Amino acid sequence: MAKTGRSASSARSSSRSAATWKCICIIEWISMTPRAGTDRHHRPRRFHAPEAWSQPSSTRRATDALVIATLVAASVLAALPRAAALQARSVLHIKVVLLDAERKVTPVPRHALLISDNPASAPPRRVVTALDGTANVPLRPGNYTVESDQPVAFQGQAYLWTQMVDIVAGRDAVLDLTTANAEVVPLDSATAASAPREADSSSLLIQWQDSVVALWTPTTHASGFVIGANGLIATNQRVIGTAMSVEVQFTPAVKVAASVLEADAERDVAVLLIDPKLTASMRPVPLGCEQATKPPVLNGQEIVTIGASLRQQKGTQYGTVSRVNANTIVSDLVLPTGSAGGPVFTAGGGVVGMTSPVDERAGQRRGSARVVRIGNVCDVVAAAEKKIKDAPPPNGTHLPVEPVRPFPVGALNDIVQRRAGSLNPYQMSASDFDVAFITPVQIYGAQYLSEQMSRRERSSSARPPVADRAFVHPLLEFSNWSEYVADLRPVLLVRVTPKMVEGFWAKVARGAAQTKGIALPPMKHVKSGFLRLRAVCGDAEVTPIHPFKLEQRLSETDAIYEGLYVFDPDALGPACGKVQLVLYSEKEPEKGDTRAVDPKVIEQIWQDFAPYRALR
Numbered sequence: 298m299a300k301t302g303r304s305a306s307s308a309r310s311s312s313r314s315a316a317t318w319k320c321i322c323i324i325e326w327i328s329m330t331p332r333a334g335t336d337r338h339h340r341p342r343r344f345h346a347p348e349a350w351s352q353p354s355s356t357r358r359a360t361d362a363l364v365i366a367t368l369v370a371a372s373v374l375a376a377l378p379r380a381a382a383l384q385a386r387s388v389l390h391i392k393v394v395l396l397d398a399e400r401k402v403t404p405v406p407r408h409a410l411l412i413s414d415n416p417a418s419a420p421p422r423r424v425v426t427a428l429d430g431t432a433n434v435p436l437r438p439g440n441y442t443v444e445s446d447q448p449v450a451f452q453g454q455a456y457l458w459t460q461m462v463d464i465v466a467g468r469d470a471v472l473d474l475t476t477a478n479a480e481v482v483p484l485d486s487a488t489a490a491s492a493p494r495e496a497d498s499s500s501l502l503i504q505w506q507d508s509v510v511a512l513w514t515p516t517t518h519a520s521g522f523v524i525g526a527n528g529l530i531a532t533n534q535r536v537i538g539t540a541m542s543v544e545v546q547f548t549p550a551v552k553v554a555a556s557v558l559e560a561d562a563e564r565d566v567a568v569l570l571i572d573p574k575l576t577a578s579m580r581p582v583p584l585g586c587e588q589a590t591k592p593p594v595l596n597g598q599e600i601v602t603i604g605a606s607l608r609q610q611k612g613t614q615y616g617t618v619s620r621v622n623a624n625t626i627v628s629d630l631v632l633p634t635g636s637a638g639g640p641v642f643t644a645g646g647g648v649v650g651m652t653s654p655v656d657e658r659a660g661q662r663r664g665s666a667r668v669v670r671i672g673n674v675c676d677v678v679a680a681a682e683k684k685i686k687d688a689p690p691p692n693g694t695h696l697p698v699e700p701v702r703p704f705p706v707g708a709l710n711d712i713v714q715r716r717a718g719s720l721n722p723y724q725m726s727a728s729d730f731d732v733a734f735i736t737p738v739q740i741y742g743a744q745y746l747s748e749q750m751s752r753r754e755r756s757s758s759a760r761p762p763v764a765d766r767a768f769v770h771p772l773l774e775f776s777n778w779s780e781y782v783a784d785l786r787p788v789l790l791v792r793v794t795p796k797m798v799e800g801f802w803a804k805v806a807r808g809a810a811q812t813k814g815i816a817l818p819p820m821k822h823v824k825s826g827f828l829r830l831r832a833v834c835g836d837a838e839v840t841p842i843h844p845f846k847l848e849q850r851l852s853e854t855d856a857i858y859e860g861l862y863v864f865d866p867d868a869l870g871p872a873c874g875k876v877q878l879v880l881y882s883e884k885e886p887e888k889g890d891t892r893a894v895d896p897k898v899i900e901q902i903w904q905d906f907a908p909y910r911a912l913r
Contacts, residue, residue, distance in 0.1 A: 387464050391424075391432045391443065393474040395451050395503065401580070403503050404430030405474075409446035414439050415461070428506065428610045438466040443474075448482070450500045455482050501601060501642055502613055508582050509639055510547055511605035512555075512569075514540040515846040516777055518635030520604040520652070521545065521569060522582045528573035528690050529681060531584075531674060532638035533653045534560050537567045544696060544843075545571055546605075552698050554691040559681035564624070564673040565653050568681035572693030582640050584648055586675035592647030594621050599644050600628060600668070602652050604636030607780060616666075626650060626668035634780055641668050650674065697842045697865055704787040708908035709741040716742075722772070722792070723898045727890050729825045729882050730860075734898060735772065735790040736905040740782060743772035776847040778861055787909050788842060789869065789902060793830060793860035793880060795823045825882035827860040831889070834873035839864065858883075866906040871899060 389412075393405040406428045411421035423446060426432045440463050448455035456479040462472050505522070512519040512532055521532035530545060537543065537560060546552040555569040585591060594600075598618045605611045616630030626641075630652065637654045650668040713720065720742035722733035775782045782790065810816075827846070832839045847859040869876050876899050879889040 386435050386437055387467065388469045389434045389436050389441075389443075389462065389464060390469060390471045391426070391434065391474065392472075393426050393430045393432075393458075394476075395449075395456060395479075396476045397504065398452060399580075403451075404428070404506075405449055405451075405503055406430055406506065407502070408449055410458075411444050411446050412436070413442050415442060436464045438464050440464075443472060449503075451503055452500070453483075456480070457482075501646060502603060502611070504580075504646075505582055505603055505640065506611050507547075508580055509603045509605055509611055510545050512536075512638065513544040513546065513552075513843060514538065514542075515844055516540070516848050518607045518781075520606075520636050520639035522603075522638075522640045522651075523576050523579050524568075524584060524678060525581050526573065526577050526579070527682075527685060528571045528576050529558070529678070529685070530555065530569040530571060530576075531582075531640075531651065531678060532567050532569060533651055533669065534562055534565050534567040535653055536637050542691075543569055545569065546698070547575070549701055550695075550698060552696045553693055554696065556688070556691050558684055558688055559677055561673075561677045561680070564677055565669050566651070566674050566677035568678055570681075570685065570688055570690050572690045575693055582648060584671060584675055584678065586671075586678065591671055592643050592645070592649050594618060594626055594643070594649050594670075596620065600626070600630070600641055600649065601644070602630060602632070602639050602641045602666075602668075604632060604639035604652065606633035607635030608784060609633055624670055624673055625653075626670060628666075628668060630666045630668070632666045637666060697840055699842055699863075700787050700865065702787070702909075702912060704737045704785055704909050705912065706741070706785070709737060709785070710745075712738050712905070712908070713742045713745055723901055725878075725892060725894060725898070727878075727880050727892050729796055729884075729890065730827065730880055731794045731796060732878065732880075732892075733771075733792045733794070734894075734902055735792060736902060737785050737787060737909075738905045739772055740785055744783070744785075747773060775861060776849060776859075778845050778847060781845075786863075787866055787906070789864040789866055789906075791830065791832070791860070791862045791864065791878070792847075793827050793862075795826055795857065795859065795882075797823060823857050825884035827858050828881040828883045828886050830860050830862050830881070831879040832862070832864065832869060833877040833879065834869055835875060839868045866909060869894075869899060870903050871896070873899070 391410065393408050393410075394402050395405055397403050404426075406426055408426045408430070410424050410426070410432065412424060412434060413419075413421040422434070424432045424434055440461065442459065442461050444459040445457035448457040456476070458474045458479050460472060460474065460478060462470055464470055508523045510521050510523065510530065512521045514537060516538065517536050519532060519536035521530045523529070524531045537557065541557050543555045543557065544552055545555045553571055553575060555571045558568050558570040560567040596618055599615060600618060601613050601615050603611060603613055612633075614630055614632060614636075616628035618626055618628045620627040626649065630641075632652060632654070637652045639652050640648055641650045641652060643649055648671055650670045651674055652666045653669050655665045655667055716738075720739055722735045722739050724734070725732045773779070773783075829844065830841075832841065841862045841864050843861075843863040845861040845863060847861050849857045849859070851857060876894040876896075877891055878894060879891045881887075881889050
C-alpha cells in the first residue's frame, strides 16, 4: 500500500510537473507564434516534454484542467498589481504658512513646490499653492521629497523648504510647511538675484491679500482695501459712481453690506463703512497719512497693485511709471476686468496710491489704469473719519453668495442636444416690463449656437438665419455684466426689460406722414425705467445674490436701465407653493406691480438645475 501511495503521489507530482511544463510551453508558443506581417515559415523552437505528457486521456484531461486553472490564476495575479496601484493612490495635503512680525499666521499663495519620488524615477512634479496657501496632490505609495522651486521673500528674509514625506496606501498625508521647518536666509543682493520679481509680488500678496476685498454695486465690480479696524474701506470713486450702498466680499463665503461714507469725485476716492466687528482682527493697509514724507515715485520706477478681479483670484499686476502729476501717476498698468480700486505699492512695499480706470472713450485701451496718488486718498479718508461717529454702520449679517461648485458642462451639453430648438428663456409680462427667467441651460445653448454660426460663416459667405441671431443676441448681450453671465455660474437670472411704447403725438405725426404717402416706422420710447425687484417665495421675501442693473447708454448723461437679479438655484422652487415678483419702475418708485409666476415656469427652472443638485 505504501508503494502504491508513493506511486500515486509520484503520478500526481508528475501530473503537476507536466501541467507546469505545458503551461510554460503554451506561453512560450504564444510568445513565439508569428504575428500578422511576419515570416509565415517561422517556427517555434521544439521543447522536450516530460514523459507524463504521454499519460492516458483521463490524466491528460485532469492535466488540461489544471493548466487552465493555472492560466486563470496567473492572469488574475498579473492584474492584481494594477488594480492595487489604482486603489492605493493617496492625497498629500500641503499647507504653506509664515508668521508675520505680529505673530499672525499668513498663508503663502502661489508658491511653487517640486515633488520627486525616492529614488527618483521621473522628473520632479511642480505644483503651486492656491490663494489660501494649500495644495492637494494625489500620489502613489512611497517616499517623496517636497522642496521649494524658489525662495519666497517675506518681510526682509527669504524662506525655502525641503521636507521628506512617506505616503501610505489608502491613507491621506498632511505636510505643513511653516516658519519652524523652513530654511531662512537674509534677502541680500545674492538672494535677490536668485529670487526674482515673482518673490517680491508674492511677498506683497502674502501680506495684504486678506486686506484687499471685492466690491459689488448694481452696475460694476471693483476692488477695495481695509484701512482701519473701525470698519473703513478705501476704493475708487469712479467705479462706485452714484451708488449709495455697496456689497463687500471678503471670501467666496463671506459678503456683507457697506454704506458709502464719503465720496469725492474730484479726488476720485470713496470711503465705505462696514460693521467694525468684521475688520477688528484684520490688518489694515498702512496709508502713511501721518508721515511727513511719502514714498518717492519717479519716472521709470516699478509699481505693483493687488486687485480682486471679476473672473480671477486676487493677484498682483506690475507697471512702470511714465509720468508723475500732482494728483495722479501715469503708468502702463493693465488691470483685469473689475479690479480697479486696489492699493498700489512701490517695490519696497510703500503705499503710493490706488488704481482707477481710465476713460476708454478717450482712446485708452481696455484695462488701462491710472493711479490716484496717496495724498488724495488721505484727504478723503480724513473727511470720512470726521463722519464716522454719526454714521451707524450697516448690519454685518452675511449676504447670499454664489455657489462655489460649477455647473457640470457635460450635463449642459446633454440638455442642449436634447432640447435643440426649445431653449428660449421662460417669460412673463407685466404692465411696464417684460420678464425673462434665464438658467445656465439657455446661456450654454446660446454660446453653443453662436459657435456653430461662426463656423458656418467662416466656411461660407451665407449669413446665419435671422431666427438664430434673434435667439443668440439677448442671451449673450448683458451690457456691463456680459462677462459675469458668460462664466456659466450656477445661478438663476431674472432679467427685467422696460417695454417700448409709442406716444400719442408720435402716432399723430406718423399718421400725418402716412396721408402724404410716407411710411414711417413706429417711434417708440421706453415706457418706464427699471428701479428694483422683490421676489417672494410663499410668504417670505428672497434676498438676491446680486441686484444687478444693465446700463444701456443713450448719451454721456442719459441711460436706460434693465434689471438683472441673480438668485440661488434653490431660492425659487416648487417648495415655495407660490412665487411672486414685485416690480418697481423709476416713474412710480413706491408703487409695486405684483405678478404671480406660472408654476409650470418654476417647475421648468427647477428641472434645469436637476443635474447640478445631483452633485451635492
